[in-house]
Amino acid sequence: MLDMGYKTYTSFGLPTFLVIIVALYLLFTDSGEAFDVGRFLEETSPFVWGSLGIGLCIGLSVLGAGWGIFLTGASILGGGVRTPRISTKNLISIIFCEVVAIYGVIMGIVYSSKLQTVPEAQLYTRDNYFTGYALFFGGLTVGFCNLLCGLCVGVAGSTAALADAADPTLFVKVLVVEVFGSVLGLFGLISERKHLFYDITH
């Protein structure tokens, strides 16, 4: 803890140093106005935001599901060496993790129906900006929520498998923890449901 190490210096110090150098360069060469967050947000196409959001939605959800499945699966297979009876019953934990990926797929498909071909002259309207940002943050939220949910269900499922191996009566009780965990992915879906009502149109 006391020894910061070169990892901290490079991961925090180097980007900060580069940002300061670029900012001072812009300032001293009389182009300080070039750093304009609003102009960047206005100049990027709404399709960029929408597509990024959809990609993040499905990508992060599947990452969470996969992570959870490997956490649970490793414990089930390992515990199944000594107690083979746990293998079939604990597959339900794998299904809980899989469901998280399905949430991501559903939201990805629904969001992608909102992207329609628009010629560039009519692309930069207020409504299209709004939809682009909505899709980006909707996809990011759903993906991030599902990532956390998948991890949580994975850890809980791995714990359930090992508890089941120790004592069969414990399985159902630790399953309750998994159900609470899988509800988190559902919350992400619910809070981004509102974004389904807008689309990028003419």
Place this chain on the structure above:
Amino acid sequence: MPADLCPPYAPFFGFAGVASAVTAGAAFGTAKAGIGIAGLGTFKPELIMRSLVPVVMAGIIAVYGLVVSVLIAGNLTPSKGYPLAAGFIHLGAGLSCGMTGIAAGYAIGHVGDSVTTSVVGMILILIFAEVLGLYGLIVALLMNTKVTALVDVCN
């Protein structure tokens, strides 16, 4: 030269607020507390049902995040003008709920993991951890009410 009070990129920050209200702490709390419950259950099975309380409390933290994000998203409509100030207020509200939720969920997780005998003592400590998330929710709701006063700035 006065800047545009309702630029078209204002919803970016509003939606960032919606996204940041999602609490990562609830997932950490549920998982860590679940590990503790399974460990406790192998040698004291009669205490399991009572030691599910940390998991429920982590779920409540997730509900706080859901409430704030739905509330903020309800104020974001494309038809009415959306001032940039409202965008930043929403961003602040979402961040306050999300970050306090991370703190509360982290505390609930570690407390839930360390339960051994006294479930009553654990619940007392958990109440104080839960209240951290509640403070964030209250601040987020307070900030959100400021936005309703800003609605007719765009005309």
